[in-house]
Amino acid sequence: MKQYFKSKGFITVLASVISILVGLLIGFILLIVFNPAYALGGLGSIITKGLSSSDKFAKVLYQAAPLIMTGLSVGFAFKTGLFNIGATGQYTVGAFCALVAGVQFRLPWWVCLIAAMIGGAVWGFIPGICKALFNVNEVITSIMFNWLGLFMVNLLLNNMPMMLANYWGASNKDRTAALASANPSAIIPKLGLDKLFDSNYMNISIFIAVLIAVLIFIILEKMTFGYELKACGFNKDASIYAGINAKRNIVLSMVISGALAGIGGGIYYLSGTAQYTIVKSLLSMGFNGIPVALLGASSPIGIIFAALFISYIQVGGEALQPEYAKEIIDIIIAVIIYLSAFSLLVKNILGKFIKTDTGNVNAEGPAKEPPKPEPEKATEEKGGNEQ
Amino acid sequence: MSWTSILADLIGATILFAVPLLLVALGGMFSERSGVINIALEGIMIVGALCSCLTLVGLDKSGFGAAHPQLGMLIAILVAAASGAVFSLLLAFASINLRADQTIGGTALNMLAPAFAIVLTWAVQGQGQTTILIPTWTRITQDNFGIEKADTFFQNLIFKSFYLTTVVAVILFICAYVLMYKTRFGLRLRSCGEHPQAADSVGINVFKMRYAGVIISGCLGGIGGLAFTVAAGSGFQSSVAGYGFLALAVMIFGNWKPFTILGASLFFALFKIIGSYSDSIPFLPSFKNVNSSEYIYLMLPYVVTMIVLILTSKHSRAPKAEGIPYDKGTR
Numbered sequence: 001m002k003q004y005f006k007s008k009g010f011i012t013v014l015a016s017v018i019s020i021l022v023g024l025l026i027g028f029i030l031l032i033v034f035n036p037a038y039a040l041g042g043l044g045s046i047i048t049k050g051l052s053s054s055d056k057f058a059k060v061l062y063q064a065a066p067l068i069m070t071g072l073s074v075g076f077a078f079k080t081g082l083f084n085i086g087a088t089g090q091y092t093v094g095a096f097c098a099l100v101a102g103v104q105f106r107l108p109w110w111v112c113l114i115a116a117m118i119g120g121a122v123w124g125f126i127p128g129i130c131k132a133l134f135n136v137n138e139v140i141t142s143i144m145f146n147w148l149g150l151f152m153v154n155l156l157l158n159n160m161p162m163m164l165a166n167y168w169g170a171s172n173k174d175r176t177a178a179l180a181s182a183n184p185s186a187i188i189p190k191l192g193l194d195k196l197f198d199s200n201y202m203n204i205s206i207f208i209a210v211l212i213a214v215l216i217f218i219i220l221e222k223m224t225f226g227y228e229l230k231a232c233g234f235n236k237d238a239s240i241y242a243g244i245n246a247k248r249n250i251v252l253s254m255v256i257s258g259a260l261a262g263i264g265g266g267i268y269y270l271s272g273t274a275q276y277t278i279v280k281s282l283l284s285m286g287f288n289g290i291p292v293a294l295l296g297a298s299s300p301i302g303i304i305f306a307a308l309f310i311s312y313i314q315v316g317g318e319a320l321q322p323e324y325a326k327e328i329i330d331i332i333i334a335v336i337i338y339l340s341a342f343s344l345l346v347k348n349i350l351g352k353f354i355k356t357d358t359g360n361v362n363a364e365g366p367a368k369e370p371p372k373p374e375p376e377k378a379t380e381e382k383g384g385n386e387q
Numbered sequence: 388m389s390w391t392s393i394l395a396d397l398i399g400a401t402i403l404f405a406v407p408l409l410l411v412a413l414g415g416m417f418s419e420r421s422g423v424i425n426i427a428l429e430g431i432m433i434v435g436a437l438c439s440c441l442t443l444v445g446l447d448k449s450g451f452g453a454a455h456p457q458l459g460m461l462i463a464i465l466v467a468a469a470s471g472a473v474f475s476l477l478l479a480f481a482s483i484n485l486r487a488d489q490t491i492g493g494t495a496l497n498m499l500a501p502a503f504a505i506v507l508t509w510a511v512q513g514q515g516q517t518t519i520l521i522p523t524w525t526r527i528t529q530d531n532f533g534i535e536k537a538d539t540f541f542q543n544l545i546f547k548s549f550y551l552t553t554v555v556a557v558i559l560f561i562c563a564y565v566l567m568y569k570t571r572f573g574l575r576l577r578s579c580g581e582h583p584q585a586a587d588s589v590g591i592n593v594f595k596m597r598y599a600g601v602i603i604s605g606c607l608g609g610i611g612g613l614a615f616t617v618a619a620g621s622g623f624q625s626s627v628a629g630y631g632f633l634a635l636a637v638m639i640f641g642n643w644k645p646f647t648i649l650g651a652s653l654f655f656a657l658f659k660i661i662g663s664y665s666d667s668i669p670f671l672p673s674f675k676n677v678n679s680s681e682y683i684y685l686m687l688p689y690v691v692t693m694i695v696l697i698l699t700s701k702h703s704r705a706p707k708a709e710g711i712p713y714d715k716g717t718r
Contacts, residue, residue, distance in 0.1 A: 034510045083490055130693075134700045139426065139490070140639060141696070143632045144689040155682035281626070290494055325509040330502030338477070338495035341487035 012297050019295070019339035020309070027332040031324065038323040046316035046329070058199035060311045061206045062271065066091070067307035068209040069264025070289025072216055073120075073257045075298035079220055080253040081233020086127060086142025087261040088286020089149035094120035094262025095269040095276055096153040102186030102270065103163050103177050109186050113208075113266045120262015121255045123149055128254025132247040138254065146282055154278050165275065175275040187272035205267040210304055212263065217300040229253055261286060291333045294340050395543035397664060403548045405656035406556045407432075407615035407627075411634035412641060412648045413563045414607030418475075420567070420643060421600025422580040422593075424710045426493030427478045428608050429631025430500030431471045435609025436616045437504045438470035439463040440519040440623040441511065447522040456524040457531070460551040464610055471609020472602045474500070479601040483594055486712035497631075504625035519623040521616065526550060552614040559607065564645045576600055580706035583713045593713045636692050642703060658688040 027046065031039040050060045070087045077084035084090075097119030101112040127141035157163050157176065166173040168181045179187050193202040220226040231239040232249045240246045268285065269276055292310055296302030310333060317329030411428050418425035425431075442463045446452035452459035474496070481492040508517055527549045529536050536542070567573040578586040579596040587593050608631070615630050616623045637655055641648030662684030677683070696703075 030506065034506065085494075130697060134697045135703075136696045136700045137639065140632075140636050141693065143629070144636065144693060147629060148686055148689050151682045151686045155677075155679060155686075158679040158682075159677060282629075287498070291498070294491060294494075325506045327502040327505040330498055331506065334495050334499035334502060337498065338481065338492060341481050341491045341495060342485055 012299075012302070016295055016297070016302075016306075016340065019336045022339055023332045023336035026335050027328055030328055030331060035323055042320050042324060042328075045319040046313055046332075049316035049319045050312040054197045055199040055201070056315055058194075058197040058202040060308065060315050062201035062203075062273075063314060064307045064311035065205040065209040066264040066268040066285055067288055067292050067311055068206075068213055068304055069267065070261050070286050071292030071296060071303040071307050072213055072289075072300060073261035073264065073293075074289045075293035075296060075300065075303050076216060076220070076260060077253060077257040078293055078298040079233060080229040080249070081236070082131070082250065082253055082257070083139050084124070084127075084142055084254065084257045084261075085139055085290070086124070086145050087257075087264075087289040088282050088284075089142065089146035090120040090123040090258040090261035091265040091286035091289075092146075092153050092283055093123040093149045093265070095265030096156070097262070098186075098266035098270055099163065099176050099276060100160070102179060103182045104160065106183045107186065109188050109270055112186050112270055113188075113263060116262045116266025116270075117259045118262070120265065121259035123262070124254040124256075124258015125251065128251040128258075131254070132250040146286075150280075150282055153276075154280070157276070157278060175277040176269075178275060179270065179272050184272075186270055188267060188270045200273055201271070203271055205271060208267060209264075209307075212260070213300040213304050216260070220300070261289065264289075288333075291337050294337050391540050392538070392543050393664070395540050396547060397660060399544050399547045399549075400660045400664070401653065401656045402553065403550075403618045403656075404659055405652045406553050407611040407618060407630055408634050408637050408652035408655055409560060409611075409649055410556050410607045410614055411611035411631060412637040412652055413560065413645065414604035414611065415635055415638040416604075416641075416643050416645065416648060417563070417567070417576070417600045417607070418604035419600075419638070419709050420580040420706050421576045421597045422583060422706060422708045422711065422713065423479070423482050423597050423601050424489045424493065425475075425478065425601065425604050425608075426490055426635065427475070427496035427500075427631075428604070428611075428634055429627060429629070430493075430496040430498075431474055431605055431608035432612030432615060432627045432631045433500040433504050433625065434474040434612070435467035435471035436612035436623050436627060437500075437507065437519075437625070439467035439609070439613040440521060440616060441507075442466045443522055443525065444519060447524075452522055453524050457527065457551055460525050463525075463613060464552065464555055467609040467613040468606040469609070471607070471612065472605040475601050475605025475608065478605075479598050482712065483597050483601070486714065489710055489712075501625050504623075508623075508625060517624055518621070521622055525617065548618070550614075550617050552610065552617055555610065556614065559610070560645065560649065563607075567645060572599075577706075579713075580708055583708050584717060587713075587715065597713070633688075636696070639703065639705075640692065640695055640699065642699075643706060655688055655692065658691050662687055 024043075024046070028039065028043045031042045035042075050056055070091055073087045073090065074084055094116035098112040098116035101107045101115035102109070107115075123145060127138045127145055130136040130141050131138045161167055163176050164173045165171075165175050165177050168177045170178065170181075188203045188205050188208075190203045193204065194200060196202070220230065228239070228244045229249050229252065231242070231244060232246050232253075236246050239249075264285070268274055288310060292303055292306045295309070296304070296306035313332065314329055317326040320326055320328060411432060414431075415425050415428055440463075443452065443459065446459040446462065478489075478492055478496055481487040482489040505517060508519060512519070527546070529542065529546055534542075567577070575586065575591045576596050576599065578591065579593050579600075583593045586596070611630075611634070612627055615627050619628070633655065634652075637651045638648060641651040662681070
């Protein structure tokens with residue numbers, strides 16, 4: 001049994017590593033095609049920039065923290081059979097709530113984070129309740145709530161003069177106030193880490209994110225509550241038959257997923273270095289949660305590493321300018337996800353071998369741990385029910 | 388402005404923005420009724436718009452476009468369809484041959500397309516140049532018909548924003564309806580989305596049918612991308628502003644059927660246009676005390692869609708087998 005889990009984990013990691021290598025290779029080919037003279041240096045900066053100085057490394061950690069949160073948001077929903085494409089909307093609303101609590105109400109940082117969590121949760125709750133009660137596809141609802149969230153936040157910010165930077169003596173009014181001048185107590189504490197890394201970007205948010213990832217791991221893997229959520233995603237009819245309240249669980253999954261994305265927005269904008277800018281396009285940090293979750297195979301621990309990796313190559317990508325557009329990094333990430341869709345296939349083939357394996361175990365005696373439901377298998381299972 | 392010219396503007400602009408929604412939602416319909424969820428429509432639109440806009444710029448530079456404007460536009464439409472179809476093959480390959488998760492594959496393509504568009508635009512137009520401008524000759528004007536310009540209702544209605552894409556959309560709509568409901572191909576395609584096992588058992592090649600569905604959706608999505616860029620008016624900026632996703636909502640709201648999709652896309656476009664014309668329509672509230680009240684109107688189409696989706700979800704009937712990779716072993 002132990003060996004089987006080991007080998008399965010190994011295959012998952014191997015599949016991710018292969019996708020990453022192919023993605024980087026395609027990125028390198030693009031660099032050569034568009035500007036051969038800088039190609040080798042460009043690849044070098046993608047791979048090494050994140051470690052080139054303690055400031056750059058601090059920036060990797062600083063961007064990884066919200067990515068872990070949005071990745072957890074998408075991954076948690078995946079585990080429970082939902083596709084939360086609305087993480088970016090929940091992230092935006094979370095950021096807004098955190099900033100309102102910090103700037104308008106002058107509350108300390110941890111209260112702001114709770115406000116962010118509640119904001120995100122509310123923005124996840126509505127698609128959840130639409131799915132549970134009216135069976136409206138959560139993908140469509142959450143896409144629309146991305147735009148609704150963005151427009152609502154922009155509308156509200158434009159009508160709250162105290163929130164904007166120009167109220168606090170700065171000249172620009174297209175962004176929220178700098179926390180350092182508005183309310184320093186809302187900035188997430190640095191605990192001397194900024195001095196250690198010699199970087200303004202460093203604070204404890206990466207530790208908060210990792211802690212929450214571990215918490216989600218415990219909920220999903222070690223608690224009955226998490227098991228019920230996963231069971232609903234695996235086979236809704238069977239879990240209803242087993243006495244699980246499927247509708248309640250769908251709503252709860254979306255609420256938790258939204259709350260996670262909301263915290264992500266909170267920790268990014270409470271860092272003291274970021275100001276929310278009023279723009280009409282969706283924030284990419286929320287969308288990047290999707291590749292993080294896919295690359296991390298929806299496992300909370302995998303998501304931590306996936307977020308670090310994506311943040312790392314993004315920091316490298318910024319160094320590509322002006323010779324290349326930094327969106328080359330997005331191409332690399334997209335290729336990695338496209339390939340990870342294949343790796344599910346590899347895992348499914350492997351899963352067939354494992355099925356016979358667990359069958360034998362069951363014949364010998366009841367297995368201690370029931371086989372873990374996974375979203376990618378759910379589709380296969382549905383196909384089986386069809387006949 | 389007199390109210391007749393406002394009305395003409397309103398109807399004209401509604402049709403202009405309904406065209407991309409209609410085309411893309413019809414594309415989604417073909418893909419989904421063959422059993423493949425096509426969440427990549429946004430990406431397909433971007434690729435179609437990118438390739439056709441580059442074609443238009445090329446035609447403009449060579450002087451061909453100014454000499455034969457509508458022939459140039461037709462070439463751009465064909466390029467949009469072809470590039471969308473090629474891009475959609477990536478989705479077809481992953482979701483049909485490799486039986487990968489269709490939503491994940493589609494999401495990857497949605498990320499790939501805008502990034503690729505930005506990188507390519509940079510490479511073609513030089514650093515930091517992110518907009519591809521559409522030549523002005525693409526619009527059909529009174530001159531094309533030899534009519535004199537006049538400030539009448541019908542001329543305002545038709546010629547203010549008239550492009551070849553609108554004509555093509557009407558033709559394609561009729562073709563799509565006939566293809567889906569009046570031909571053997573359409574029946575077979577639909578059967579693959581409802582019960583592929585049964586379809587296979589009577590000798591229909593499910594893989595081929597699904598490929599056909601995805602490729603048709605790629606063609607329509609690509610043309611839709613061009614139609615959107617033309618309608619938006621400010622050139623191609625590596626984005627179609629969420630229209631691919633909106634088209635998915637239109638498709639669901641339209642219950643996966645051509646005529647209801649037509650109605651749904653007009654409905655959506657109307658609410659979108661009301662937002663941008665809110666200043667000049669007298670009976671709409673103007674929210675004088677609210678800063679940047681344009682956001683209220685920007686939110687309107689989404690709120691209306693949400694309400695409509697909730698109200699109609701009881702009658703909503705998705706193709707039964709959509710999203711499930713076909714496995715011969717499950718017969």
